[in-house]
Amino acid sequence: MRQRLLQWYAEQGRDLPWRRTHDPYAIWISEIMLQQTQVKTVIPYYTRWLESLPTIADLAVADQNQVLKLWQGLGYYARARHLHQAAQQMMTHHQGEFPHTLPEVLALPGIGRTTAGGILSAAFNQPISILDGNVKRVLTRLIALKRPVKKASKQLWHISDQVLDPVQPGVFNQALMDLGATVCLPRTPDCGACPCSDFCRAFQQNMQNELPMREEKAPIPHKSIGVAVIWNEAGQILIDRRPPSGLLGGLWEFPGGKIEPGETVEDCIRREIQEELGIEVEVGDRLISLDHAYSHFRVTLNVHHCRHLSGEPQPIECDEIRWVSLDELDQYPFPAANVQIIDALKQNAAQ
DNA sequence: GATCCGTGGAA
DNA sequence: TTTCCAAGGAT
Incomplete structure:
Protein backbone atom coordinates (compact mmCIF):
# COMPACT_ATOMS: atom_id res chain seq x y z
CA MET A 1 0.00 0.00 0.00
CA ARG A 2 2.84 2.42 0.89
CA GLN A 3 4.75 1.65 -2.28
CA ARG A 4 1.67 1.98 -4.48
CA LEU A 5 0.89 5.36 -2.96
CA LEU A 6 4.48 6.58 -3.20
CA GLN A 7 4.68 5.44 -6.82
CA TRP A 8 1.42 7.23 -7.62
CA TYR A 9 2.67 10.39 -5.88
CA ALA A 10 5.91 10.34 -7.89
CA GLU A 11 3.84 10.35 -11.07
CA GLN A 12 0.71 12.29 -10.14
CA GLY A 13 1.67 14.42 -7.13
CA ARG A 14 1.12 18.17 -7.35
CA ASP A 15 3.97 20.60 -7.85
CA LEU A 16 3.36 23.16 -5.09
CA PRO A 17 5.62 26.08 -4.15
CA TRP A 18 6.30 24.90 -0.59
CA ARG A 19 7.37 21.48 -1.90
CA ARG A 20 10.34 23.06 -3.64
CA THR A 21 12.04 23.92 -0.35
CA HIS A 22 13.16 22.34 2.92
CA ASP A 23 13.25 25.70 4.70
CA PRO A 24 11.23 25.04 7.87
CA TYR A 25 10.15 28.69 7.99
CA ALA A 26 8.64 28.59 4.51
CA ILE A 27 6.99 25.23 5.18
CA TRP A 28 5.62 26.51 8.49
CA ILE A 29 4.05 29.52 6.77
CA SER A 30 2.43 27.26 4.17
CA GLU A 31 1.10 24.84 6.81
CA ILE A 32 -0.55 27.63 8.78
CA MET A 33 -2.06 29.23 5.67
CA LEU A 34 -3.39 25.86 4.55
CA GLN A 35 -5.37 25.30 7.76
CA GLN A 36 -9.02 25.17 6.66
CA THR A 37 -8.03 26.92 3.44
CA GLN A 38 -7.77 25.60 -0.11
CA VAL A 39 -4.43 25.34 -1.92
CA LYS A 40 -5.60 27.58 -4.76
CA THR A 41 -6.45 30.35 -2.30
CA VAL A 42 -3.17 30.03 -0.42
CA ILE A 43 -0.63 30.18 -3.27
CA PRO A 44 -0.70 33.96 -3.97
CA TYR A 45 -0.69 34.74 -0.22
CA TYR A 46 2.24 32.39 0.33
CA THR A 47 4.30 33.93 -2.47
CA ARG A 48 3.65 37.49 -1.33
CA TRP A 49 4.38 36.65 2.30
CA LEU A 50 7.79 35.14 1.58
CA GLU A 51 8.73 38.09 -0.60
CA SER A 52 7.80 40.53 2.19
CA LEU A 53 8.99 38.52 5.20
CA PRO A 54 11.57 35.98 3.97
CA THR A 55 12.94 34.95 7.38
CA ILE A 56 11.88 34.32 10.96
CA ALA A 57 13.74 37.48 12.02
CA ASP A 58 11.86 39.58 9.45
CA LEU A 59 8.54 38.31 10.76
CA ALA A 60 9.52 38.76 14.40
CA VAL A 61 10.32 42.46 14.02
CA ALA A 62 7.46 43.27 11.62
CA ASP A 63 4.61 45.56 12.66
CA GLN A 64 1.35 43.75 13.43
CA ASN A 65 -0.46 45.93 10.91
CA GLN A 66 1.90 44.67 8.19
CA VAL A 67 1.40 41.06 9.25
CA LEU A 68 -2.39 41.37 9.26
CA LYS A 69 -2.32 43.25 5.96
CA LEU A 70 -0.45 40.34 4.36
CA TRP A 71 -3.14 38.07 5.79
CA GLN A 72 -6.10 40.26 4.78
CA GLY A 73 -8.76 38.12 3.11
CA LEU A 74 -7.46 34.73 4.30
CA GLY A 75 -9.66 34.60 7.41
CA TYR A 76 -9.05 33.04 10.83
CA TYR A 77 -6.80 35.95 11.71
CA ALA A 78 -5.53 34.36 14.93
CA ARG A 79 -3.33 32.33 12.59
CA ALA A 80 -1.46 35.49 11.59
CA ARG A 81 -1.22 36.78 15.16
CA HIS A 82 0.12 33.40 16.30
CA LEU A 83 2.70 33.33 13.49
CA HIS A 84 3.90 36.72 14.65
CA GLN A 85 4.12 35.65 18.30
CA ALA A 86 5.78 32.33 17.45
CA ALA A 87 8.49 34.08 15.41
CA GLN A 88 9.22 36.32 18.38
CA GLN A 89 9.44 33.24 20.62
CA MET A 90 11.93 31.65 18.24
CA MET A 91 14.11 34.76 18.45
CA THR A 92 14.16 34.69 22.25
CA HIS A 93 14.11 30.95 22.96
CA HIS A 94 15.55 29.22 19.86
CA GLN A 95 18.30 31.54 18.63
CA GLY A 96 16.13 32.61 15.72
CA GLU A 97 15.90 29.07 14.34
CA PHE A 98 12.85 26.93 13.81
CA PRO A 99 12.97 24.22 16.55
CA HIS A 100 13.61 20.59 15.55
CA THR A 101 11.80 18.61 18.25
CA LEU A 102 8.10 17.80 18.48
CA PRO A 103 7.60 19.12 22.04
CA GLU A 104 9.27 22.42 21.16
CA VAL A 105 7.21 22.81 18.00
CA LEU A 106 3.95 21.94 19.77
CA ALA A 107 4.72 24.61 22.36
CA LEU A 108 4.51 27.33 19.70
CA PRO A 109 1.19 29.19 19.36
CA GLY A 110 -0.98 28.14 16.42
CA ILE A 111 0.73 24.77 15.95
CA GLY A 112 -1.12 21.58 16.86
CA ARG A 113 -0.30 17.95 16.25
CA THR A 114 -1.09 17.89 12.53
CA THR A 115 0.75 21.09 11.69
CA ALA A 116 3.76 20.04 13.78
CA GLY A 117 3.91 16.68 12.02
CA GLY A 118 3.52 18.31 8.64
CA ILE A 119 6.41 20.69 9.24
CA LEU A 120 8.81 18.25 10.89
CA SER A 121 8.20 15.53 8.32
CA ALA A 122 8.41 17.85 5.31
CA ALA A 123 11.37 19.94 6.45
CA PHE A 124 13.47 17.34 8.31
CA ASN A 125 11.96 14.01 7.19
CA GLN A 126 11.06 13.13 10.77
CA PRO A 127 8.71 10.12 11.13
CA ILE A 128 5.72 12.00 12.55
CA SER A 129 2.22 11.28 11.31
CA ILE A 130 -0.53 13.78 10.53
CA LEU A 131 -4.34 13.76 10.58
CA ASP A 132 -5.72 16.61 8.51
CA GLY A 133 -9.03 16.64 6.64
CA ASN A 134 -7.61 14.77 3.66
CA VAL A 135 -5.96 12.05 5.71
CA LYS A 136 -9.08 11.62 7.86
CA ARG A 137 -11.16 11.02 4.75
CA VAL A 138 -8.66 8.63 3.14
CA LEU A 139 -8.16 6.57 6.31
CA THR A 140 -11.89 6.56 7.10
CA ARG A 141 -12.57 4.97 3.72
CA LEU A 142 -9.56 2.67 3.92
CA ILE A 143 -11.00 0.99 7.02
CA ALA A 144 -14.67 1.72 6.20
CA LEU A 145 -15.13 3.54 9.49
CA LYS A 146 -18.88 3.66 10.15
CA ARG A 147 -19.01 6.20 12.94
CA PRO A 148 -18.49 9.96 13.14
CA VAL A 149 -14.90 11.03 12.52
CA LYS A 150 -14.92 13.33 15.55
CA LYS A 151 -15.51 10.37 17.86
CA ALA A 152 -12.84 8.22 16.22
CA SER A 153 -9.92 10.56 16.25
CA LYS A 154 -7.82 8.37 18.55
CA GLN A 155 -8.34 5.39 16.26
CA LEU A 156 -7.52 7.42 13.14
CA TRP A 157 -4.32 8.78 14.69
CA HIS A 158 -3.29 5.21 15.41
CA ILE A 159 -3.86 4.20 11.77
CA SER A 160 -1.95 7.23 10.55
CA ASP A 161 0.97 6.15 12.74
CA GLN A 162 0.75 2.60 11.39
CA VAL A 163 0.68 3.46 7.69
CA LEU A 164 3.41 6.12 7.83
CA ASP A 165 6.44 5.15 5.76
CA PRO A 166 9.46 5.04 8.12
CA VAL A 167 11.97 5.67 5.32
CA GLN A 168 10.41 8.71 3.65
CA PRO A 169 7.74 9.98 6.06
CA GLY A 170 7.87 13.49 4.60
CA VAL A 171 7.01 12.41 1.09
CA PHE A 172 4.50 9.87 2.39
CA ASN A 173 2.50 12.46 4.34
CA GLN A 174 2.38 14.68 1.25
CA ALA A 175 1.25 11.72 -0.85
CA LEU A 176 -1.56 10.87 1.56
CA MET A 177 -2.82 14.46 1.47
CA ASP A 178 -2.61 14.63 -2.33
CA LEU A 179 -4.60 11.44 -2.64
CA GLY A 180 -7.33 13.00 -0.51
CA ALA A 181 -7.23 16.30 -2.35
CA THR A 182 -7.26 14.99 -5.92
CA VAL A 183 -8.66 11.40 -5.96
CA CYS A 184 -10.29 10.46 -2.65
CA LEU A 185 -12.59 13.49 -2.87
CA PRO A 186 -15.38 14.31 -0.38
CA ARG A 187 -18.06 13.69 -2.99
CA THR A 188 -17.79 11.08 -5.75
CA PRO A 189 -14.22 9.90 -5.25
CA ASP A 190 -12.42 8.70 -8.38
CA CYS A 191 -11.73 5.15 -7.19
CA GLY A 192 -10.76 4.07 -10.70
CA ALA A 193 -7.71 6.32 -10.48
CA CYS A 194 -6.83 5.37 -6.90
CA PRO A 195 -3.59 3.45 -6.26
CA CYS A 196 -5.00 2.14 -2.96
CA SER A 197 -8.42 0.86 -4.06
CA ASP A 198 -7.20 -2.75 -3.72
CA PHE A 199 -6.73 -2.11 -0.01
CA CYS A 200 -9.82 0.07 0.54
CA ARG A 201 -12.63 -1.43 2.61
CA ALA A 202 -15.07 1.28 1.58
CA PHE A 203 -14.42 0.53 -2.10
CA GLN A 204 -14.81 -3.20 -1.49
CA GLN A 205 -18.18 -2.52 0.17
CA ASN A 206 -19.14 0.14 -2.42
CA MET A 207 -19.56 2.62 0.42
CA GLN A 208 -17.07 5.23 -0.79
CA ASN A 209 -19.90 7.70 -1.43
CA GLU A 210 -21.42 7.28 2.05
CA LEU A 211 -18.16 7.67 4.00
CA PRO A 212 -17.05 9.55 5.99
CA MET A 213 -20.35 9.92 7.84
CA ARG A 214 -21.88 13.38 7.66
CA GLU A 215 -21.65 15.38 10.89
CA GLU A 216 -24.70 17.33 11.99
CA LYS A 217 -24.30 21.07 12.26
CA ALA A 218 -25.97 23.68 14.41
CA PRO A 219 -28.09 26.24 12.55
CA ILE A 220 -26.39 29.58 11.93
CA PRO A 221 -28.05 32.73 13.36
C1' DG B 1 -15.68 18.07 24.79
C1' DA B 2 -18.29 21.78 22.72
C1' DT B 3 -17.67 26.26 20.84
C1' DC B 4 -15.28 29.85 18.66
C1' DC B 5 -12.80 31.45 14.73
C1' DG B 6 -13.27 33.72 7.96
C1' DT B 7 -13.35 33.29 3.45
C1' DG B 8 -14.02 31.67 -1.07
C1' DG B 9 -14.15 27.62 -4.29
C1' DA B 10 -17.14 24.33 -6.15
C1' DA B 11 -21.26 21.64 -6.93
C1' DT C 1 -29.09 30.24 -4.57
C1' DT C 2 -27.87 27.34 -1.03
C1' DT C 3 -24.87 24.19 0.95
C1' DC C 4 -20.75 21.97 1.86
C1' DC C 5 -16.34 22.31 3.43
C1' DA C 6 -11.20 23.13 2.93
C1' DA C 7 -3.39 20.81 4.83
C1' DG C 8 -7.04 22.85 12.44
C1' DG C 9 -6.04 25.06 16.82
C1' DA C 10 -7.27 27.51 21.07
C1' DT C 11 -10.16 27.89 24.87
Missing part, protein backbone atom coordinates in the same frame (compact mmCIF):
# COMPACT_ATOMS: atom_id res chain seq x y z
CA HIS A 222 -28.48 35.91 11.38
CA LYS A 223 -27.86 39.47 12.63
CA SER A 224 -28.63 42.85 11.14
CA ILE A 225 -25.89 45.41 11.73
CA GLY A 226 -25.79 49.18 11.42
CA VAL A 227 -22.44 50.49 10.16
CA ALA A 228 -21.24 54.09 10.05
CA VAL A 229 -18.88 55.80 7.61
CA ILE A 230 -18.28 58.93 9.69
CA TRP A 231 -16.91 61.98 7.89
CA ASN A 232 -15.31 65.00 9.54
CA GLU A 233 -14.91 68.57 8.26
CA ALA A 234 -11.53 67.69 6.75
CA GLY A 235 -13.07 64.96 4.58
CA GLN A 236 -11.55 62.18 6.67
CA ILE A 237 -13.20 58.93 7.78
CA LEU A 238 -13.22 57.45 11.29
CA ILE A 239 -12.00 53.86 11.65
CA ASP A 240 -11.32 51.77 14.74
CA ARG A 241 -9.12 48.80 15.54
CA ARG A 242 -10.81 45.80 17.09
CA PRO A 243 -9.56 44.29 20.36
CA PRO A 244 -6.45 42.12 19.96
CA SER A 245 -8.22 38.76 20.32
CA GLY A 246 -11.54 37.27 19.36
CA LEU A 247 -13.44 37.74 16.11
CA LEU A 248 -11.32 39.65 13.57
CA GLY A 249 -8.93 40.56 16.39
CA GLY A 250 -6.51 43.39 15.58
CA LEU A 251 -8.20 44.32 12.31
CA TRP A 252 -9.56 47.78 11.51
CA GLU A 253 -13.22 48.38 10.74
CA PHE A 254 -15.95 50.93 10.31
CA PRO A 255 -17.76 51.30 13.65
CA GLY A 256 -21.29 50.01 14.22
CA GLY A 257 -23.28 47.32 15.95
CA LYS A 258 -26.31 45.08 16.13
CA ILE A 259 -29.75 46.47 15.35
CA GLU A 260 -31.99 45.72 18.35
CA PRO A 261 -35.63 44.60 17.91
CA GLY A 262 -37.87 47.55 17.02
CA GLU A 263 -34.91 49.79 16.26
CA THR A 264 -34.33 51.53 12.93
CA VAL A 265 -30.93 51.44 11.23
CA GLU A 266 -30.53 55.16 11.94
CA ASP A 267 -31.39 54.75 15.65
CA CYS A 268 -28.96 51.85 15.92
CA ILE A 269 -26.07 53.75 14.35
CA ARG A 270 -26.58 56.84 16.54
CA ARG A 271 -26.77 54.65 19.67
CA GLU A 272 -23.79 52.44 18.81
CA ILE A 273 -21.57 55.37 17.89
CA GLN A 274 -22.45 57.09 21.15
CA GLU A 275 -21.75 53.91 23.15
CA GLU A 276 -18.56 52.89 21.33
CA LEU A 277 -16.97 56.24 20.56
CA GLY A 278 -18.79 58.75 22.74
CA ILE A 279 -19.69 61.12 19.91
CA GLU A 280 -22.80 62.51 18.22
CA VAL A 281 -23.34 61.86 14.54
CA GLU A 282 -25.98 62.73 11.97
CA VAL A 283 -26.98 59.63 9.98
CA GLY A 284 -27.22 60.36 6.25
CA ASP A 285 -27.68 58.40 3.03
CA ARG A 286 -27.24 54.67 2.71
CA LEU A 287 -23.93 53.78 1.05
CA ILE A 288 -24.48 50.04 0.59
CA SER A 289 -26.11 46.98 2.12
CA LEU A 290 -24.31 43.66 1.96
CA ASP A 291 -24.63 40.15 3.28
CA HIS A 292 -21.67 38.30 4.72
CA ALA A 293 -21.12 34.90 6.34
CA TYR A 294 -18.75 34.41 9.24
CA SER A 295 -17.95 31.02 10.73
CA HIS A 296 -20.78 31.01 13.27
CA PHE A 297 -23.33 33.55 12.05
CA ARG A 298 -24.43 35.60 9.06
CA VAL A 299 -24.87 39.33 8.95
CA THR A 300 -26.48 41.99 6.83
CA LEU A 301 -24.46 45.19 7.02
CA ASN A 302 -26.48 48.37 6.53
CA VAL A 303 -23.86 51.01 5.85
CA HIS A 304 -24.70 54.71 6.07
CA HIS A 305 -22.73 57.88 5.53
CA CYS A 306 -22.62 59.90 8.76
CA ARG A 307 -21.51 63.42 9.69
CA HIS A 308 -19.52 64.06 12.85
CA LEU A 309 -21.48 66.58 14.95
CA SER A 310 -19.84 66.82 18.38
CA GLY A 311 -17.53 65.19 20.88
CA GLU A 312 -13.98 63.90 20.68
CA PRO A 313 -13.96 60.19 19.67
CA GLN A 314 -12.82 57.87 22.49
CA PRO A 315 -11.69 54.21 22.10
CA ILE A 316 -14.33 52.92 24.54
CA GLU A 317 -15.04 49.48 23.04
CA CYS A 318 -12.07 49.20 20.71
CA ASP A 319 -8.27 49.39 20.86
CA GLU A 320 -7.60 52.53 18.84
CA ILE A 321 -9.33 55.03 16.59
CA ARG A 322 -8.02 57.10 13.71
CA TRP A 323 -9.21 59.70 11.19
CA VAL A 324 -7.92 58.74 7.73
CA SER A 325 -8.37 59.86 4.15
CA LEU A 326 -9.94 57.62 1.52
CA ASP A 327 -6.51 56.95 -0.02
CA GLU A 328 -4.99 55.99 3.33
CA LEU A 329 -7.55 53.21 3.93
CA ASP A 330 -5.48 50.80 1.83
CA GLN A 331 -2.70 50.85 4.41
CA TYR A 332 -4.88 49.20 7.05
CA PRO A 333 -5.94 45.56 7.36
CA PHE A 334 -9.74 45.23 7.09
CA PRO A 335 -12.11 42.24 7.18
CA ALA A 336 -13.45 41.12 3.79
CA ALA A 337 -16.87 42.67 4.37
CA ASN A 338 -15.26 46.04 5.11
CA VAL A 339 -13.17 45.81 1.93
CA GLN A 340 -16.49 45.77 0.06
CA ILE A 341 -17.46 48.96 1.85
CA ILE A 342 -14.17 50.57 0.86
CA ASP A 343 -14.74 49.56 -2.76
CA ALA A 344 -18.17 51.19 -2.65
CA LEU A 345 -16.65 54.36 -1.18
CA LYS A 346 -14.08 54.53 -3.96
CA GLN A 347 -16.71 54.03 -6.62
CA ASN A 348 -18.67 56.88 -5.06
CA ALA A 349 -15.63 59.12 -5.03
CA ALA A 350 -14.82 58.33 -8.65
CA GLN A 351 -18.17 59.70 -9.80
